[in-house]
Amino acid sequence: MEQLTLNIKRQSSFTGMAMPYRIYINGVEMATINNGGSVSLQIPNQQSVLKVSMVGNSMTFHSVEKDVVIFPEYCKSNVINCEIVTNTNWVGALSGGLFGAVGKLVINVNY
Amino acid sequence: MRYVSFILAFIFGFISLGIITEYFKMIFGIDDYYDIPIALEGTIEFFDIKYQLIGQDIGSIIIAIVFFLLFSRFYSIYHRLKKRKKDTYDVNEINGPFILYLRSFSADATTKKRVSFADTLSEEEALVEALSDIAPVYAIGDPRDKKMPIGASRIYVDDEHWKSTVASMASRATLVALRLGKTDSFWWEVEMVLKSVPIDRILFIIPESKTFSELSLLYKILLEHNVDIQNVDVAIEANNRGSISSFVFFDADGKPYTSQVKTGRFTQIFFKYTDAIRKSLAVLRAKYGLGSPKRTLRKARILQILFIVSVIFMGIITTLGHYLNLKYQRPYEIVEKCVKDQSFAQKYSSDINDINLTYSIIEAQIGTISLSEEDYRTLLLIESKTMMQISASEFECIDATPYNLLLMVMKYAPNDYNTYVDILAKAALSSIRQPEYVDEQYNTYYSYAAYIKLPEWLEIALCELEQCQDKYYANKQFYTSIYNHINDPDLVFIQKVGFSSMYMDSLQLAQ
Numbered sequence: 001m002e003q004l005t006l007n008i009k010r011q012s013s014f015t016g017m018a019m020p021y022r023i024y025i026n027g028v029e030m031a032t033i034n035n036g037g038s039v040s041l042q043i044p045n046q047q048s049v050l051k052v053s054m055v056g057n058s059m060t061f062h063s064v065e066k067d068v069v070i071f072p073e074y075c076k077s078n079v080i081n082c083e084i085v086t087n088t089n090w091v092g093a094l095s096g097g098l099f100g101a102v103g104k105l106v107i108n109v110n111y
Numbered sequence: 112m113r114y115v116s117f118i119l120a121f122i123f124g125f126i127s128l129g130i131i132t133e134y135f136k137m138i139f140g141i142d143d144y145y146d147i148p149i150a151l152e153g154t155i156e157f158f159d160i161k162y163q164l165i166g167q168d169i170g171s172i173i174i175a176i177v178f179f180l181l182f183s184r185f186y187s188i189y190h191r192l193k194k195r196k197k198d199t200y201d202v203n204e205i206n207g208p209f210i211l212y213l214r215s216f217s218a219d220a221t222t223k224k225r226v227s228f229a230d231t232l233s234e235e236e237a238l239v240e241a242l243s244d245i246a247p248v249y250a251i252g253d254p255r256d257k258k259m260p261i262g263a264s265r266i267y268v269d270d271e272h273w274k275s276t277v278a279s280m281a282s283r284a285t286l287v288a289l290r291l292g293k294t295d296s297f298w299w300e301v302e303m304v305l306k307s308v309p310i311d312r313i314l315f316i317i318p319e320s321k322t323f324s325e326l327s328l329l330y331k332i333l334l335e336h337n338v339d340i341q342n343v344d345v346a347i348e349a350n351n352r353g354s355i356s357s358f359v360f361f362d363a364d365g366k367p368y369t370s371q372v373k374t375g376r377f378t379q380i381f382f383k384y385t386d387a388i389r390k391s392l393a394v395l396r397a398k399y400g401l402g403s404p405k406r407t408l409r410k411a412r413i414l415q416i417l418f419i420v421s422v423i424f425m426g427i428i429t430t431l432g433h434y435l436n437l438k439y440q441r442p443y444e445i446v447e448k449c450v451k452d453q454s455f456a457q458k459y460s461s462d463i464n465d466i467n468l469t470y471s472i473i474e475a476q477i478g479t480i481s482l483s484e485e486d487y488r489t490l491l492l493i494e495s496k497t498m499m500q501i502s503a504s505e506f507e508c509i510d511a512t513p514y515n516l517l518l519m520v521m522k523y524a525p526n527d528y529n530t531y532v533d534i535l536a537k538a539a540l541s542s543i544r545q546p547e548y549v550d551e552q553y554n555t556y557y558s559y560a561a562y563i564k565l566p567e568w569l570e571i572a573l574c575e576l577e578q579c580q581d582k583y584y585a586n587k588q589f590y591t592s593i594y595n596h597i598n599d600p601d602l603v604f605i606q607k608v609g610f611s612s613m614y615m616d617s618l619q620l621a622q
Contacts, residue, residue, distance in 0.1 A: 026400065049400040061381055061414070067244045069399045071208045071285070091183055091231055094124045098418075099183075099229045099380055111207040 003042045004072055005079045006050070012036035013086040015093070015103035016054055016064060021084065024051040033084070045072050052084055052105055060097045066105035074111040083108040113192040120185035127178035134171055168430040172422060180228055187231040191223065195259040202266055202276055208246040211284040212239070212263045213277065213300045215292025216253040218318070221354050222290075223260060227379040234353045234384070235262035238288075238316070241388040245399050246285045251277060274299070281308050290316040291325040298328070305336045314395065315359040317369075319349040329359075338365055346371040353384050360395045368394055375408040380418065382411030475535040478542030480552045480611060484603045486534045491606060492597050493520060493527045498590035506583045556604075556611035563608050566601065568592055 010021060010033040020032040023039065026048050031039045032055070053065035070080060085106040092100030214222075222235035232240065239248045239262050251273060252265030259265045268276045277300055281287050287304050289297070304313055317326065326347055333340045338361070346357040352374040359369045370391040374384065386404040389396065393403035479487060494516070498506075500523040517535075521528050542549050565573070572592040579585035596602060 047400065062383075067401050069208075069245050069401065071246070074207045089231075090120075090124065090186055091229070094128050094182065095179070099179075100231075100383070109207065 002045055003078075004045050004075060006041045006043045006070070006082060007038065007079065008033060008041065008050075008082045008084065009038040010034070010036060010084045011086070013088075013103075015086050015088040019055050022053045022055060024053065025049070027051070043070065045078075047071055050082065050107070050109075052107060054103070060101070062092060062097060062101035064101045064103045064105060066107050068107045068109060070109065071111075076111065081110040083110070113189055116185045116189035116192065120182050120189055123178045123185060124182035127175050127182055130171055130175040130178065134175065165430050169426055172426045183228055183231065187225045190231050191225075191233065191261060193261065195261075202268075202280060205249065205280075205283075208285040209280075209283075210242050210246050210248045210286045210288055211277075211280050212242075212248050212250040212288045212290070213281075213297065213304070214250070214290035214316075215294040215297045216255075217294070218290055218292055219253060219260065221318070222262070226353050226384040229379040230383060232383075232385065233262065234355065235260070237353070237384040238355070238388060239263050240385045241392065242286070242288065244389070244396065244401055248288075249280070274303075278303055278307065284308070284312065286312050286314055288314040288316055291318060291320075291329060293325065298332075301329070301332055305332065309363075310338065310361045310365045311363045311398075313361060314392075316355055317345055317347060317357045317359060318354045319356045320347045323347065333367070338367060340367050343367045343369050345369045350374045351376055352379065352387070355388070358391055358395070360392075362398075370394065373408060375412055377415045377419075378408055378411040379415070380411075381414045382406060382408055475539035475542070477614070478538030478540070478549055479535075480556065480607055480614075481541040481545065481549050482534065482538055486537065487603045487607070488597065489530060490534050491593055491602070493524050493531045495590040495594035495597070496527070497523045499587060499594060501587075503583045506586065552607075553611045553615060556607045557615045559604075559608045560612040563605065565605060566596075566599065568596055569605065 006025075008023060008031075012035055017035040020034050022029055023031045023033060023041070025041065025043050030041050033039050048070045049067055050070055051065065051067045053063065057063040057065060064086070068082075072080075085108070087104045087106060089100050089102060089104050092098075092102045219235070222238070223233045226232060226234055226237055230237075242248050248263040250263035250265055252259065252267040254267065254269070256265065256267075266276065266280070281300075281304050287308050289301055289304065291297075315329065320326065326345060330340050340359075343359070345359055346369070348356055348371075350356065350372060353372065355372050357369055357371045359367055361367050370393070372387050372391045374387050375382070382404075386406070390403050396403060479490065482490065497516070497520045501519050505519060517532065520531050524531070569592070572589045576585045576589045579588075593602075
């Protein structure tokens with residue numbers, strides 16, 4: 001198979017709930033996900049970099065974003081499921097994004 | 112302890128956020144609740160208020176910073192105590208890519224410490240955060256752990272099986288990260304990894320050290336495995352953040368690379384330790400297609416210094432602004448404000464020493480009895496000049512509300528306005544600060560009331576004032592007489608006696 005299906009689900013969270021996340025595969029923007037939303041993408045069957053970045057990062061000192069490497073060789077079927085969890089960084093939240101990002105992204109990849 | 116830390120973090124964070132918000136509102140004039148207290152320059156109250164303002168302005172910044180640091184400290188304690196249950200992870204359940212983190216258990220005492228005041232993450236968490244871009248990070252757990260520490264996910268195995276577990280995991284791992292240690296177990300792991308894992312999947316974490324003992328042992332082992340490490344200059348210097356000095360990793364051909372972790376001073380806020388690790392692992396990350404942080408140390412340092420300078424600058428400017436406002440509050444501004452705004456006069460009815468600082472026209476008028484002859488004569492001159500020019504409707508306003516006389520002086524004798532109000536303020540000051548002296552003056556002048564002989568021109572003027580139906584016309588004539596006889600040597604004395612009679616009689620009537 002030349003392509004894989006990457007299902008990305010963004011868990012609902014209070015932090016960043018109003019801001020969509022941009023999804024990049026190998027530096028190319030593929031989609032945006034709103035709070036609680038999900039998206040399904042077709043990605044090449046090769047090692048790729050999935051980047052999740054909150055809209056509005058360019059206006060802050062610290063970005064809410066995360067990169068993960070996708071290793072297709074671990075994929076048993078041609079579907080990879082990803083879950084994006086946003087945790088609140090209270091130091092960043094209380095300092096208005098000055099001392100840190102307001103949230104921290106955790107991306108769980110299930111092969 | 113965990114919940115106490117959370118409560119303390121919440122309290123300190125809430126207070127610091129409140130102070131910072133109010134401070135920025137005050138600086139940008141969003142909320143004009145903060146009024147400068149009234150005090151005349153040169154008085155004791157002025158100095159007290161001056162230092163009070165300085166204390167409030169600079170003190171509020173310092174308190175906000177201290178409380179924020181306390182919030183950060185207690186939140187990091189709460190965060191660190193939020194440990195996970197042991198035995199959560201099973202080796203057999205790991206079926207995707209992962210990074211195996213191997214270290215001496217004694218290193219945990221160092222890596223669990225918070226990296227800086229602006230970060231709640233420990234060193235291990237920062238390392239795991241950076242490495243988790245590649246794959247999830249697992250480590251062998253210390254059997255002495257009661258709960259799983261925050262950072263790498265722990266796999267707990269007994270002494271019998273740990274070697275086989277480590278060997279099995281190392282052979283399957285996407286990357287094996289080894290933090291140099293001193294224990295025999297660790298060096299067994301190094302030997303095992305070098306024998307069974309491809310060299311380009313090995314990462315050595317070099318902690319700071321005062322001696323080369325661990326590094327030289329690593330060099331020896333690598334040379335025994337035909338890795339050409341001789342010409343690689345690996346750093347072991349201490350950093351101002353974290354205990355990791357450098358990394359050593361290899362390409363597919365076995366060529367070693369090293370990169371130092373650079374943290375820099377004045378970069379804690381805008382260049383996190385995680386970013387420092389990502390930056391130093393840029394070459395390794397590039398192998399997986401990952402980029403490195405865009406912000407450089409230099410930019411972070413500039414931003415942080417600018418931030419600190421801005422906070423200090425705003426604090427100085429605000430304090431200076433308040434001080435200048437205080438310094439240049441002239442008495443006539445105080446009286447004028449009281450004239451125009453009764454609520455203002457009432458509001459400033461007490462200062463920090465509970466002394467009445469309300470300068471109203473009434474109090475100023477009461478205090479005129481204590482003015483010097485020269486000041487009193489000047490007061491009479493300006494008042495009479497004004498009253499000679501006002502219209503009938505304006506006279507009615509003054510008659511109804513004595514405060515309006517000030518506004519009439521502003522209109523008809525603008526060049527004398529400042530002088531007039533300065534004298535009134537002097538009188539008011541005397542009335543408030545020296546009430547006994549003022550009373551004494553009234554009693555003194557009142558005692559002359561029975562014996563005083565009025566000059567003829569004044570007798571005529573007073574008579575006309577009493578008899579004339581048109582009060583406006585009568586007052587105009589009266590003040591014209593005053594103006595024409597302003598240089599009469601007895602004028603001041605006579606006016607004071609007359610005023611004291613009216614005042615004392617009105618006091619007796621009130622009683």
